[in-house]
Amino acid sequence: MWIAMLIVFGFVISVIWTVFSKGMKAMSWDMISKLPGGGFYIGKEGGFLNAIVGSLYIVGASTVLGLIISIPVVFFLNVYLKRDSKLAYTARMAFDVLFGVPSIVYGAFGFTIMIYFGLRTSLLGGIIVITLLIIPIFIRTMDEATRNFPGDILDASFSLGATRWETLRVVLRQIAPGIATATLLSIGRAIGDAASVMFTAGYTDSIPTSLSQPAATLPLAVFFQLQSPIPEVVDRAYAAALVLTVIVLILSISSRFITNRFSKNKI
Amino acid sequence: MIEVKELNVHIKGNHILKNVNVTLPEKQITCIIGPSGCGKSTLLRTLNRLIDTTEGVKLEGKVLVNGQDILSSDADVTDLRRKIGLVSQRPCPLPMSIFDNVAYGCRINKMFNKRRQLVYQVQKNLKAVGLYDEIRGRIRTPAARLSIGQQQRLCLARSLAVEPDYILADEATSALDPISAKTVEDLFVSLKEQYSIIMVTHTLRQALRIADHVVFMYLGEIIEQGPAEQVFHNPKEELTQKYLAGAFS
Ligand SMILES: Nc1ncnc2c1ncn2[C@@H]1O[C@H](COP(=O)(O)OP(=O)(O)OP(=O)(O)O)[C@@H](O)[C@H]1O
Ligand SMILES: [Mg+2]
Numbered sequence: 195m196w197i198a199m200l201i202v203f204g205f206v207i208s209v210i211w212t213v214f215s216k217g218m219k220a221m222s223w224d225m226i227s228k229l230p231g232g233g234f235y236i237g238k239e240g241g242f243l244n245a246i247v248g249s250l251y252i253v254g255a256s257t258v259l260g261l262i263i264s265i266p267v268v269f270f271l272n273v274y275l276k277r278d279s280k281l282a283y284t285a286r287m288a289f290d291v292l293f294g295v296p297s298i299v300y301g302a303f304g305f306t307i308m309i310y311f312g313l314r315t316s317l318l319g320g321i322i323v324i325t326l327l328i329i330p331i332f333i334r335t336m337d338e339a340t341r342n343f344p345g346d347i348l349d350a351s352f353s354l355g356a357t358r359w360e361t362l363r364v365v366l367r368q369i370a371p372g373i374a375t376a377t378l379l380s381i382g383r384a385i386g387d388a389a390s391v392m393f394t395a396g397y398t399d400s401i402p403t404s405l406s407q408p409a410a411t412l413p414l415a416v417f418f419q420l421q422s423p424i425p426e427v428v429d430r431a432y433a434a435a436l437v438l439t440v441i442v443l444i445l446s447i448s449s450r451f452i453t454n455r456f457s458k459n460k461i
Numbered sequence: 462m463i464e465v466k467e468l469n470v471h472i473k474g475n476h477i478l479k480n481v482n483v484t485l486p487e488k489q490i491t492c493i494i495g496p497s498g499c500g501k502s503t504l505l506r507t508l509n510r511l512i513d514t515t516e517g518v519k520l521e522g523k524v525l526v527n528g529q530d531i532l533s534s535d536a537d538v539t540d541l542r543r544k545i546g547l548v549s550q551r552p553c554p555l556p557m558s559i560f561d562n563v564a565y566g567c568r569i570n571k572m573f574n575k576r577r578q579l580v581y582q583v584q585k586n587l588k589a590v591g592l593y594d595e596i597r598g599r600i601r602t603p604a605a606r607l608s609i610g611q612q613q614r615l616c617l618a619r620s621l622a623v624e625p626d627y628i629l630a631d632e633a634t635s636a637l638d639p640i641s642a643k644t645v646e647d648l649f650v651s652l653k654e655q656y657s658i659i660m661v662t663h664t665l666r667q668a669l670r671i672a673d674h675v676v677f678m679y680l681g682e683i684i685e686q687g688p689a690e691q692v693f694h695n696p697k698e699e700l701t702q703k704y705l706a707g708a709f710s
Contacts, residue, residue, distance in 0.1 A: 346553035349511055350616070354566035354623055355543025368556040 210439070217436025220429030226437065230399050230430070237399075238426040242434050245415035247401045251317060252391065252411060253384045256324040260380060263325070264332035271333075272340045286337065292330035298389035300327045305393040318405040320395025327390055328380035335379060339372020371452050378449035382442050388413035412438045462487050463508060463627070463657075468522035470503055472515060477503050479681045481522070485674070490649055490658045492668040492689070495678035496704070501661040502550055504678070505629045508659070509545040510538050526627075543570055546625035550632050550661075552612035554604035559596055562604045562615055563587060566623035586622045590614040591644040609636045617645065621652075628652070630660040634667065646671055665705070669693055677701050 224241050231239030267285075275282040304323035313319055347368060351361040388411075396408030397418060412434055419431035463485040470478035478500050485491050493501050506512040508524060510531060523530045531541055543566075555562050563583040573579045587593040587600075592614045596607070604615055613636050620628060630649075634642040649658050650671055662668050668675060668689070675692040677685045677700075685692055685701045696702050 344553060346549065346551055347555060348514055349547075349549055350553045350555060350619075351565075352511055352514065352542055353509065353547040353549070354569065354619065355539055356566075356569050357539050360569050364555055364557075 213435050213439045216432040220433040221436060225430065225433045238424060242415045242430055244399055244401050245410040245412045245434060248409035249385055249412045251409060252320045252324050252395060253381055255321045256328060256384055257377060257381055259325045260328045260332050264329055264336060267333055268336045268340055271337055289330045289333050293334055297327055297387045301390040301393050308394060315394060315396030315408045316406045317395060317402045317409040320391045320409055323390045323394045324384045327387065328384050331380045331383060332376050335376035336372055339369050343368060374452050375449045378445045382445040386413055386438060386442055388417050462527065464525040466523040468524060470507060471519040473517035477681055481683050483676055483683055483686060485659055487657045488653055489673040490653050490671050491674040491676060492672035493661045493676045493678060494665065494668055499678045500681045501678055502631050505547060505631055505661060508629055509542045509547050511547055543623055544625050545627040545629060546620035546623060547629040548617050548620050548631060548633050552609060552616045554612050554615060558601045559604045559615065560600045563619050563622050566619060570623055582622055586618040589621060589648055590618045591641060592618060610641060613637060627657045627659065632661055632663060
């Protein structure tokens with residue numbers, strides 16, 4: 195057991211150490227503030243601002259879209275359907291399955307659809323696929339937070355002469371940590387996923403100015419540039435990996451923090 | 462005074478309360494007794510229309526509070542619930558601190574302008590239920606961390622803080638040790654000068670100690686009601702006699 199723990203810890207530390215040591219060496223202000231010069235694969239100049247902005251666009255838009263779609267679904271599952279109906283059960287199982295589907299399958303699915311509609315790799319394609327990818331995560335985590343919601347809280351609030359609106363605020367307060375955790379988890383998955391955006395968002399050197407242009411993303415910045423024979427480009431890949439790792443670390447630590455801080459309210 | 466007239470409650474097609482006629486006197490302690498599942502909680506929840514939140518419920522009849530039918534569609538339910546506070550059977554702290562739990566009702570009803578008055582009100586009611594000394598220094602911590610018995614008293618304090626006219630207490634002492642239960646009982650006795658108290662209890666000895674008026678229910682029907690003295694010592698109905706005998710033997 196201890197040996198297993200040691201192996202796991204050693205592994206985690208060496209991954210982080212590799213990323214940080216190589217990434218820090220390559221890191222500079224230019225990296226995160228400049229576009230790649232002379233092509234991302236061969237050009238020695240510039241950084242990967244294109245990937246940072248592309249990732250932000252895709253993740254930001256998908257998170258908003260995902261929330262807009264998931265909240266009504268969660269509401270439907272928990273309020274409209276009542277806890278244990280067959281439909282709710284089936285829906286939950288379906289979301290569990292979707293949760294487990296590898297992201298390359300989402301990528302392939304998105305790609306097929308895009309071909310069907312005659313779309314080329316684009317920011318829009320990336321946003322749609324990432325939205326699909328994170329919806330199951332959103333729904334499952336928010337559903338968990340809402341399902342255990344004690345209905346007695348409604349009674350308690352109403353009994354004190356609260357209006358529906360005032361009561362809704364209490365409800366939100368109770369489930370807010372759940373929504374926050376769901377959002378952070380989803381962002382974490384969305385930002386780090388390479389397979390699903392490979393065929394759908396594509397990759398470019400520039401920052402997309404419309405939804406129909408391809409967009410670069412951080413994971414693909416690592417993936418493509420690491421294969422380059424030119425050391426400066428490989429450095430860019432490591433710096434991109436560092437940025438990605440830091441973002442994911444921050445997200446997961448803050449979701450932990452939120453869960454810990456607010457679970458005190460419940461237990 | 463609350464007068465319930467020919468009240469019938471159906472939940473999802475089940476006839477839960479059957480032709481209930483009850484008079485609940487003012488500034489007295491009324492105890493509702495009866496076996497589990499006979500509809501005591503349902504009756505209390507009807508009195509402040511909390512039953513509205515239950516799914517598939519159908520109400521017939523009248524509930525007159527000071528002559529006004531609160532079941533009519535133009536009744537102001539929010540105001541009604543403030544005037545008729547319900548302490549429910551399962552204590553349920555709101556997801557906030559102990560202080561905020563008690564202050565919540567005062568805040569939404571805009572009872573005080575000054576913070577000092579609010580703090581005083583919160584402390585007064587926490588003291589009344591015997592919780593203040595126990596939780597001293599923890600008043601800003603989440604209420605959900607209190608023990609069940611403490612939560613039960615917190616919920617009582619929370620209801621008292623909005624100063625309702627009626628207090629409906631559904632087994633308010635069920636999770637309490639004899640000494641805390643006694644505190645709450647004494648509190649009720651002292652409160653009846655200002656409030657009308659309607660409480661459900663499974664402890665007949667408690668009812669015997671503090672009730673002025675008693676209502677005995679069985680399978681959704683009111684079997685007997687009247688002054689405590691008469692119902693306990695001279696019950697008219699055979700069912701009441703049997704229930705009391707069974708409980709006291
Ligand atoms: N939401 C509901 N849906 C279906 N049936 C209900 C609902 N609420 C109450 N009932 C039924 O109504 C009947 C009366 O319930 P109630 O809670 O009023 O009993 P009670 O007298 O308070 O019992 P106890 O002493 O155990 O608290 C029970 O048979 C119960 O199953
Ligand atoms: Mg009950």
